[in-house]
Amino acid sequence: MENVYVSHVEDAVTFWGQSISRIHDISKLSDSLAKTCPTMSPVFGTPDHDKIYGGMFTADTCWYRCKLNSILSDDQCRATYIDYGNSEVLNRSSIVELPDDLQFPAIAQKYRIWGLQLQECNNIEQGMTFLNQLIADKKVFVQQKVTYKDGTIACQVWHENIDIGEEVANKGFAEKCRNVSSPEVKTDLSVCSLKSPSPWTSRKFERPPMREPKTLPVLIRSTINHKESDTWMEVNCGNSFTGARVRTPDVNFGNAKKNDSKLLEEIKLVKDERDSLIAKSSTLASQIGKLQLDWKKEKEIYEETIQDLERNLQSAVGDKLKSLASKFEMLRSVRHENEKVHSEDDLLQAVIVVTEEKLVPPSSLSNLDETWEKYNLAQETIKNCSDITKLSFLINRRDNVQQELLSSVDSFMLEVDELPLNARSADLQVLLSALESVYGEPCGIKETDACFDDFHKWKQAKMEQFTRVRNDTDKFLGALSSWFCSNKEFFDLSSENSLESSEVIGNIDEILDQVESHVSKELDVSLVEHDEADRQIIIHAYNRVVQCIHEELHLISLVTSKYSTSSEFKKGIVDWVDCSPNINQLMSVKKTIKGLKAKLRWKLVERSSIEDSDESNETILAEIKDEVKMLRNTIFSEIVREQEEYRTLSSLVQKWFPELPLLHPEAGILNYMNSGGLLSGTVERDIFDAEPMKELSSKRPLVRAEIENRMVLLKGYSVGVDTEEKVVERAAKYHQAWSILKEDSGLMELVCLFFCKADPLVYLIVPFYPEESLAAVQAKHSLTSSEILKVMGGVAHGLQILHGAGIVVGALHENNVFAINREKGIIGDFDFTRDANQRSSITMVGFPHVTAPELKLGQTATEASDMYAYGCLFLWLSLGSNKITTKQDGTPDLNHLTLDPKMKSLLSGLLRCGDRLRAEEVRAHEYFQSASILVSSTSYEVAEDTPADFA
Numbered sequence: 001m002e003n004v005y006v007s008h009v010e011d012a013v014t015f016w017g018q019s020i021s022r023i024h025d026i027s028k029l030s031d032s033l034a035k036t037c038p039t040m041s042p043v044f045g046t047p048d049h050d051k052i053y054g055g056m057f058t059a060d061t062c063w064y065r066c067k068l069n070s071i072l073s074d075d076q077c078r079a080t081y082i083d084y085g086n087s088e089v090l091n092r093s094s095i096v097e098l099p100d101d102l103q104f105p106a107i108a109q110k111y112r113i114w115g116l117q118l119q120e121c122n123n124i125e126q127g128m129t130f131l132n133q134l135i136a137d138k139k140v141f142v143q144q145k146v147t148y149k150d151g152t153i154a155c156q157v158w159h160e161n162i163d164i165g166e167e168v169a170n171k172g173f174a175e176k177c178r179n180v181s182s183p184e185v186k187t188d189l190s191v192c193s194l195k196s197p198s199p200w201t202s203r204k205f206e207r208p209p210m211r212e213p214k215t216l217p218v219l220i221r222s223t224i225n226h227k228e229s230d231t232w233m234e235v236n237c238g239n240s241f242t243g244a245r246v247r248t249p250d251v252n253f254g255n256a257k258k259n260d261s262k263l264l265e266e267i268k269l270v271k272d273e274r275d276s277l278i279a280k281s282s283t284l285a286s287q288i289g290k291l292q293l294d295w296k297k298e299k300e301i302y303e304e305t306i307q308d309l310e311r312n313l314q315s316a317v318g319d320k321l322k323s324l325a326s327k328f329e330m331l332r333s334v335r336h337e338n339e340k341v342h343s344e345d346d347l348l349q350a351v352i353v354v355t356e357e358k359l360v361p362p363s364s365l366s367n368l369d370e371t372w373e374k375y376n377l378a379q380e381t382i383k384n385c386s387d388i389t390k391l392s393f394l395i396n397r398r399d400n401v402q403q404e405l406l407s408s409v410d411s412f413m414l415e416v417d418e419l420p421l422n423a424r425s426a427d428l429q430v431l432l433s434a435l436e437s438v439y440g441e442p443c444g445i446k447e448t449d450a451c452f453d454d455f456h457k458w459k460q461a462k463m464e465q466f467t468r469v470r471n472d473t474d475k476f477l478g479a480l481s482s483w484f485c486s487n488k489e490f491f492d493l494s495s496e497n498s499l500e501s502s503e504v505i506g507n508i509d510e511i512l513d514q515v516e517s518h519v520s521k522e523l524d525v526s527l528v529e530h531d532e533a534d535r536q537i538i539i540h541a542y543n544r545v546v547q548c549i550h551e552e553l554h555l556i557s558l559v560t561s562k563y564s565t566s567s568e569f570k571k572g573i574v575d576w577v578d579c580s581p582n583i584n585q586l587m588s589v590k591k592t593i594k595g596l597k598a599k600l601r602w603k604l605v606e607r608s609s610i611e612d613s614d615e616s617n618e619t620i621l622a623e624i625k626d627e628v629k630m631l632r633n634t635i636f637s638e639i640v641r642e643q644e645e646y647r648t649l650s651s652l653v654q655k656w657f658p659e660l661p662l663l664h665p666e667a668g669i670l671n672y673m674n675s676g677g678l679l680s681g682t683v684e685r686d687i688f689d690a691e692p693m694k695e696l697s698s699k700r701p702l703v704r705a706e707i708e709n710r711m712v713l714l715k716g717y718s719v720g721v722d723t724e725e726k727v728v729e730r731a732a733k734y735h736q737a738w739s740i741l742k743e744d745s746g747l748m749e750l751v752c753l754f755f756c757k758a759d760p761l762v763y764l765i766v767p768f769y770p771e772e773s774l775a776a777v778q779a780k781h782s783l784t785s786s787e788i789l790k791v792m793g794g795v796a797h798g799l800q801i802l803h804g805a806g807i808v809v810g811a812l813h814e815n816n817v818f819a820i821n822r823e824k825g826i827i828g829d830f831d832f833t834r835d836a837n838q839r840s841s842i843t844m845v846g847f848p849h850v851t852a853p854e855l856k857l858g859q860t861a862t863e864a865s866d867m868y869a870y871g872c873l874f875l876w877l878s879l880g881s882n883k884i885t886t887k888q889d890g891t892p893d894l895n896h897l898t899l900d901p902k903m904k905s906l907l908s909g910l911l912r913c914g915d916r917l918r919a920e921e922v923r924a925h926e927y928f929q930s931a932s933i934l935v936s937s938t939s940y941e942v943a944e945d946t947p948a949d950f951a
Contacts, residue, residue, distance in 0.1 A: 004111070004142050006135045008085040012127025012173040013113045013165075014152070016085025020139060022107055026083060032102060033063035040096035047077060047092065052103050055095040065102070066095065082106030110152045113165040114145045116174040127173030134167065135159055320512060327519045331473070334523065344538060346438065348459055350431055351452055351541065354548035359424055361555055362415040364408065368562065371408040375401045383658035395659055406573065409566040416563045425556045432549050439542045447544035455541035458534065469525050473518040480515050483508060573656060581652050581660065583667045586645040593638045593682050600631040600687060628689075635687050636707055642682055646672045675753065676732040676739065683754040685763065690714060701761070704768055711768040712751055716761045717833045727762055728753065730832040737805035746798025748818070748828045766829050774814040774873065777822065778880070787822050788877045792870075793928055794825030799870060800919035802827070803863045810836030810861035812869040813847040814876070836861040843869075849876075853890040853913050864916045871910025878903065889913050902927040 003020035010016070018026065037054045047053065049068050066079035072089060079095070080087040085108045118124065135157070142155040157164040168174050312319070378398040385391055436442075607624045610617065650673050653660050661669045668681050690703035693713070701716035719727055731753050738747045751765040774791075777783060783791060795817055802809060809830060816828035831839055840861040844851045852868035855861060875884075875892060878899065885893045891911050894904055906927045909917040917925070 001141050001143055004109075004140050006138055006140055007108060009128055009132040009136050010085075010110075011118060011124060012131050012168055013116045013118060015111055015131065015135065016108045017111060017140070018083070018107050018109070026107060029065070029083070029102070029107070030063050033065065036099065036102065037063065037096050040098070042093045043095055043097055044092055047071065047095075047097075052082065052098055053079070053095040054098045054102065055090070065098070066090070067106070081108075083108050085110065110150075111142060111157070112148075112152050112154050113168065113174070114154045114156045115176055116165055116169060117177050119173070119175050123173060127168065127171075130171055130173055131164070131168060134162075134164055140164065320516075324512065324516050324519070327516065327523065328477075331519050331523060344459065344462075346434065347455075347538065347542060347545065350435060350545045351455065353427075353431060354545055354552065355449075355452065358548070359419065359421075359552055359555065362412060362419070362559065364412045364415050365559065365562070368408045368412045368566070371401070371405045375405045379658050382662075385659075385662065388662065391659060391662060402573065406570065409570050413563060413566055413570070416559060419559070421556050421560055425553060428549050428553055428556075432546065435542065435545065439538075442543045442546040443539075445543060447540055447547060449544065451537075451540035451544050454537055458537045466525055469518070469522045473515075473522045476511065476514045476518050480511050483511060576656060581649070581657055583649065583660070583664045583669075586642065586649060586667055589638055589642045589645055590682065593635060593642065596631055596635045596638065597684065597687060600628065600635065603628050603631060604686070632687060632689065633708070639680070639682055643677065643680075647677065650677070674732065675728050676735045678732055678735045678750055678753045679728055680752050680754045683752055683765075685714070685756055685758075688714065707751075707765075711770075712765050713768045715764045715766065715829065716756070717764065717831065719755075719760055719762045719833060723833055724755070724762070727832045730835075731764065733805065733807060734802075734832070737801050737807060740801065745801050746794045746796075746826055747801060748826050750829070762833075764829065764832070769818050769820060769828075772818050772820055773828070774817045774819060774877070777819050778814070778877070782880055783819065783822060783877055785878075787819070788874075789928065790823045791819045791825035792874055792877070793923065795827060795870065795873075796919050796922045796928075798825075798827040799863075799866055800923065803866070803919055808836040808861050808863055809839070809866050809869075811839035811843040811847075812866055812873070813843060813850050814873060815847075817873065840865065856890065863918070867910055867916045867919065867922070870919075870922070871907055871916075875907055875911065900927070 004017040005020055005023065006015050006017045008016040033054050040054070043053060047068050052065055052067055054063065054065050064081050065083055066087075067082050069078040069080055069087065071077045075091055075093075076089050077092060078087060079090050083106065118127070138159060141158045142153075145154045145156065147153050165174075169176060375398070378394070378401050382391070382394045382398060385394055603624055607621065607628060610621050610624065646669065649660060649667070649669055653669060653673065661667075661673075671679055671681065688703070688705040688707075690705045693702045693704050701714075703714045705712055705714060717727065731750060734747075735750045738745050738749060742749070749767055751767065753762065753764055755762050771777070771780065799809070799812075809827065811830050812827070816830055818826050818828050820826060831842075834842070837860050840851070840855050844855060850869040850872040852865035855865055872892070879897070885896065887893045891913060892907075894907055894911065897904075899907070902925075906917070906922065906925050909925075910922070922928070
């Protein structure tokens with residue numbers, strides 16, 4: 001037997017096919033054609049009939065191989081597809097000449113159904129169509145019988161246990177071959193030189209009379225006496241499957257050798273057929289034995305099943321009632337838990353809360369917003385006014401809008417006072433928390449109120465289903481209870497009830513089945529999870545509820561904020577409705593300070609005269625010194641009053657009266673506001689009893705003074721016309737960053753900024769921290785590991801504040817970082833006359849060890865370069881004066897240092913050329929979060945190359 005794939009049908013008994021074992025050859029051939037054909041040249045000359053050509057179907061890009069049958073014209077030729085069997089007319093340009101490695105015989109073979117011949121009638125096309133429907137493009141099983149001269153294989157064909165030849169013959173599209181009439185010849189077995197008995201003697205063939213078979217030529221190889229010789233022979237094409245003996249034609253004595261060879265072939269065929277039948281009978285016997293074993297197992301299983309059923313029947317009633325009781329107990333528990341709460345009732349209640357109980361915005365809110373907008377526009381117009389003649393008109397118009405705004409504020413506040421904003425906000429927060437605990441986090445998809453309608457319809461349908469199922473359950477439970485009540489007297493022997501047994505039993509089986517069915521259905525409705533469609537309806541409704549809650553909370557927050565603003569406006573403006581603020585108090589304080597400063601200068605001159613006199617009176621000199629000290633204290637007190645007046649006027653300018661700086665430019669209110677209250681026009685260098693700090697004044701004037709029992713430093717910077725404004729702007733920006741947290745900001749305070757009238761100097765007053773810079777502290781007594789942690793944590797906080805305000809230090813080093821009391825780290829002052837890049841260029845000369853690699857390459861100073869300097873200071877504090885090596889990119893080499901793993905992780909994130917840690921990431925690092933810090937500064941390794949002095 002052989003598996004064959006049928007590719008083409010010629011007629012009712014002839015078809016082309018390929019052996020299944022050669023499918024891989026076809027696949028490889030197709031790949032080879034796909035690679036070869038596009039690179040070959042089309043055939044335009046006279047093709048050779050003996051060569052094999054290749055091409056491609058343009059419709060489905062299927063590759064083929066063909067052999068030419070004939071040349072029809074200069075452009076066309078007829079070709080046979082040697083891999084499929086059919087043929088057609090092709091253009092020469094559609095085929096290409098294949099190389100030698102693809103010149104091998106055809107894969108397709110031509111098959112003819114054994115024992116059949118076509119009828120001489122007009123239904124040939126119908127027969128071909130019938131055979132095509134049976135086996136075309138299908139796998140069939142063939143048994144080869146004989147091979148004809150032209151290579152056609154006569155075979156018997158099966159497809160899914162169907163004998164194809166029988167089917168074709170039964171349909172009348174072919175007939176069985178007729179026998180050739182010839183006298184039987186008795187063959188002498190001795191002539192054949194056979195040592196074993198002939199198989200013809202041990203097998204009886206029986207077949208009905210048949211017509212003479214059609215003799216077809218076949219090329220076979222005959223072997224006689226183990227010597228091969230090629231012989232052309234003709235054999236009868238009879239049907240061997242019917243058990244018919246193949247007849248030999250009349251032969252003469254001269255053809256004995258030929259007849260013996262033919263007889264041997266027939267004997268071989270009969271032997272092969274006998275072996276096949278024996279194998280089939282053995283297979284059938286094996287199958288019968290297997291079927292008997294399977295039947296025996298099935299019988300045992302069946303008997304066990306019958307026994308199980310009989311055992312179950314003995315306890316059927318008890319099991320049924322037990323199962324029903326278990327479900328009933330579960331149903332009782334479910335009903336008790338869900339007595340008042342049904343599926344998604346909480347969500348339904350939430351929908352009602354956010355729709356029917358929704359908070360309505362106050363009707364006066366829109367009018368308030370419009371009036372506020374008009375008021376702000378009027379204020380902005382006054383602020384930007386440059387023509388003092390129009391200022392009075394703008395102020396009058398602003399005052400009218402102010403009255404209108406005050407009226408709108410009153411209406412709005414009265415309406416808001418009647419709204420339960422706080423209670424509503426609290427209820428919504430509780431509702432939101434409850435829903436999120438049940439349904440989880442909502443998604444951010446924007447929903448509409450239409451999902452509420454879908455949810456109401458779904459909820460109503462669920463409630464109707466739930467009610468219907470529960471009513472059905474109650475109905476049949478009542479019927480079961482009635483059955484028990486009506487029949488209990490039957491089982492009472494003392495009762496005179498005359499019921500019969502048939503009446504007692506009634507339809508109890510049906511009642512039990514109905515009860516169990518409806519109890520199970522109610523449990524399913526109560527306990528079974530929702531399907532995807534139900535979940536989507538619930539999710540959409542939940543998302544919309546959450547959105548409504550957030551919208552209402554936002555409205556409440558907005559109304560509350562506007563109410564607070566309106567209340568502040570009303571409280572602050574009532575005192576100024578009938579009057580306008582003035583600067584008389586400020587000018588009075590300024591006049592007092594001016595007089596005190598003049599008196600102070602006179603006393604200083606008087607003191608100098610007495611000190612320079614040859615006959616100085618110590619008593620008078622002491623009295624004058626006391627007066628000078630009192631005058632200074634009085635001046636500083638008045639300066640504090642002046643600052644308070646400035647703060648008050650600045651608040652009025654920002655909130656209500658932007659015209660004050662325009663009406664009173666002599667007061668200098670804008671200068672105070674632009675500097676954030678840092679710049680003072682009253683403070684002068686002469687009012688300080690300053691002591692020069694020569695040890696710290698190598699680059700700029702630096703003196704120490706005392707203000708109200710507080711030691712400060714006066715740092716002088718040279719400025720020009722082009723840098724004066726920038727100094728004030730940079731210092732004000734720094735001062736504003738410090739003002740957020742003040743002493744907890746990790747930054748040094750800027751006390752005051754003032755300009756010197758006599759010289760082009762700007763003086764910056766800062767607190768004086770003697771011997772508390774990192775350089776001084778480390779030189780005197782190094783910080784411990786816990787102190788380093790506290791100090792550097794404060795410095796990281798200061799960098800976070802500065803970077804958050806958009807300020808880059810550019811010059812962070814050990815002299816402007818201070819360790820206050822060895823436990824509080826702050827960033828000190830830096831030169832406000834220079835920008836970050838200018839400061840960094842000076843640092844590269846004075847403190848090259850904290851300069852980031854990118855700054856050395858000429859790049860601008862950034863927050864990342866500040867963090868590199870921070871990491872260098874951290875490493876310096878941890879290692880002390882030890883020397884470390886640097887890598888090729890200029891960063892410290894941490895691989896040869898024995899440090900705490902968490903510290904090394906932190907430093908690795910800071911001391912690298914790539915993306916560095918930010919200040920907030922440093923503060924959140926596990927090194928600062930750890931309870932115990934282990935720092936090893938004594939165990940380290942030094943590389944062999946030249947070390948760099950990191951200190």
